[in-house]
Structure formats: C-alpha cells, structure tokens
Amino acid sequence: MSAVLNSNITFIGGGNMAQALIGGLIARGLPPTRITVSDPVDKVREHLASKELHVTTDNIAAIRDADIVLFAVKPQVLASVLQPLKGLLDGKLVISIVAGADLATIGALLDTTRIVRVMPNTPALVQTGAHGLYAEANVSAEDRELASQVLASTGLTIWVSTEAQIDAVTAVSGSGPAYFFYMMESMIRAGKNLGLDEKVATALTLQTALGxxxxxxxxxxxxxELRKNVTSPNGTTQAAIEVFxxxxxxxxxxxxxAAAQKRSQQLAQELSDSIK
Known part of the structure; x- marks a missing residue:
C-alpha cells in the first residue's frame, strides 16, 4: 500500500463510486491533500472540499500534478471529457471505471496505452466491493500493483486475462448485487405471505444473507457443499430446493x-460506435 500512499491521485468525476474509493484510500492512510477531484456539480465539490480534498471544475488543471488519474464519468460524456485531455497523460497511470469503455476507445481519446480498465460494483460503497481489472501487456507490474492498491481500498480485486472477460465480470459481480437484492425481495415477500411481520421477515432475510x-x-x-450440509433428506430445505x-x-x-454479458458487449460496441 505504500506506493499508492505516496501518489497524487486525481478523480475525474466525484460521484458515488469515486467517493467510495476516496473514502477507502483515506481510511488506508492516503492524505486527503494528495487527492484532487474535478466535478461540475457544486454540491459534490462542496461535500468533498469539506474533507480537505482539492476540488475543481478544470480537468486539465486537475491532472497536472497527478501520478494516477481515475476516470469515473458517465459513458455518454466520455468523449467530451477525455478529448480535451488528449496527449496530456504522459507519465501518469490511467484507471477507468467507466462502464462499457474499452481500452481501445479510451486509448484513442487520450493518446495513451498506460491504462487499467476496472469493472467495480456498488458494495464498494460499504468497503465490500468486488472489482475486476484488466490491462494490456505493456502496463508494468508496478502500475498493476498501484491499480490494485487503489481498488483494494474498497474490496476484493481480481485480474482477468482478457478484456473480453470484463463483460463476464460485469454479468457476475457488476450486476450481481441486484440479483441478490432480487432474491432478498422475494424472500421477504414470501415471509410476509407466510404470516411474518414485514420487519421480522426483512431482518431474518438480511441476516441470513449476511451469514x-x-x-x-x-x-x-x-x-x-455448504448447501448440501443444510439440506437434510426429506427435510424442509429439500422441499424448497426441489421447487427450485x-x-x-x-x-x-x-x-x-449470459444475457447480462451479451448486453455488456452490446453497450461497449454502441459506445465505441458513438465516439468514432
């Protein structure tokens, strides 16, 4: 972690995921004065300034002294944000958490290949994220370690071997929290139908999910194996599993x-086509 703690980090975009990473980095010991955030929203800048971070609306000024530049903007504004920064990223590691933005698109917009692409997920907001990372072979082991340290401040980091696997990461962990929330919703509704108070059904469901x-x-x-250990022959759990x-x-x-993976691929292609 020492390498990242000695780095100046700029976030282009200060939304929820950026704020989660910022909070994790500060908790790990990165001085707030080493963090700069550029965001067009007044309330976002005011909130971050209260934490002693540097804030601005000037992306070019924001990256000037940065060692690491992390892009956390919406895909639809990617081109308008990145194009003015083209050629200004020499000597800087770029990390992108922009959904659907492949390395070729980011590299062409910025004129750099020193890029790590990340698919994070929302549990990063409570420091239990699961992040898939990918970089081309030209990205050094030191840069990979830096990127890992930045993302590890909010959870698990897993490197994948091909960029195409980022779409699979999107399907499994990027969208994954929603699947579990869906299951929780269904269990809570079932508990109510079985006669439990909603608060009781909710508390039992959430604690069971956590456990x-x-x-x-x-x-x-x-x-x-854990499922089999809970499933006694001819018992209540087996009755439920048989319905499943x-x-x-x-x-x-x-x-x-598989549908989520396919849609991730389609969105990436649509984003690439819209920028060409």
Whole structure:
C-alpha cells in the first residue's frame, strides 16, 4: 500500500463510486491533500472540499500534478471529457471505471496505452466491493500493483486475462448485487405471505444473507457443499430446493448472466460506435 500512499491521485468525476474509493484510500492512510477531484456539480465539490480534498471544475488543471488519474464519468460524456485531455497523460497511470469503455476507445481519446480498465460494483460503497481489472501487456507490474492498491481500498480485486472477460465480470459481480437484492425481495415477500411481520421477515432475510455469505467466504467447503450440509433428506430445505430445481432456477440464473454479458458487449460496441 505504500506506493499508492505516496501518489497524487486525481478523480475525474466525484460521484458515488469515486467517493467510495476516496473514502477507502483515506481510511488506508492516503492524505486527503494528495487527492484532487474535478466535478461540475457544486454540491459534490462542496461535500468533498469539506474533507480537505482539492476540488475543481478544470480537468486539465486537475491532472497536472497527478501520478494516477481515475476516470469515473458517465459513458455518454466520455468523449467530451477525455478529448480535451488528449496527449496530456504522459507519465501518469490511467484507471477507468467507466462502464462499457474499452481500452481501445479510451486509448484513442487520450493518446495513451498506460491504462487499467476496472469493472467495480456498488458494495464498494460499504468497503465490500468486488472489482475486476484488466490491462494490456505493456502496463508494468508496478502500475498493476498501484491499480490494485487503489481498488483494494474498497474490496476484493481480481485480474482477468482478457478484456473480453470484463463483460463476464460485469454479468457476475457488476450486476450481481441486484440479483441478490432480487432474491432478498422475494424472500421477504414470501415471509410476509407466510404470516411474518414485514420487519421480522426483512431482518431474518438480511441476516441470513449476511451469514450465508460469511460462511461461504470463511469455509473450506464450496457453496455447493455448504448447501448440501443444510439440506437434510426429506427435510424442509429439500422441499424448497426441489421447487427450485423443478422451476429450473439454476439454468435460468445461468441464462440471465449470459444475457447480462451479451448486453455488456452490446453497450461497449454502441459506445465505441458513438465516439468514432
């Protein structure tokens, strides 16, 4: 972590994900005075300035003294934000968390290849994120370590071996929190239908989700083995699992993630086509 703690980091875009990363970095020991955020929204800048960060609306000024520049803007404004910075990133590591923006698109807009592409997810807001990272072979081991340290401030970092796998990361972890929220919604609704008070059904569902995740993380057994351990023959859990199996829940989940991956690919192509 020492390398990143000695770096000046600029965030272009100061939204929720940027703020999560900023909070994680400060918690790890990065002085706020080493962080600059450029954002057009007054309230965002006021909020960040109150934390002793440097804030501005001038992207060119923001990157001037940066060692690392992290782009956290909406895909639809990517070209308008990046084009004025073309040729100004020499000597700086670029990290992009812009959804759907591939390395070729970012590299062409900025005239640099020293880029790490990241697919984060929203649990980063509570320091339990899962981030997929990819960089081309020209990006050094030192730069990869820097990028890992930046993202690890809010959770798990996993490097993938091809850029195409970022679409799979999007399907599994990028969109993944919504799948679990969907399951929670359904369990809470079922609990109410079975006669539980909504607050009781909610508390039991959320704590069960937390406990199951913690067991899966800390256990030497796989999730499949943990499920089997809970499923007594002819018991209540087996009755529920049989309903899932009859409804082909596992196959449907796999089809859903494949659809998410395909849509991620389509969005990336649409973004690339819109910039050309």
């Amino acid at each position: 199951a995740a913690q067991m899966a993380i800390t256990s030497a057994n796989s999730p499949a 199996d009859h409804a082909h829940i596992s196959q449907n989940i796999q089809a859903a993630l």
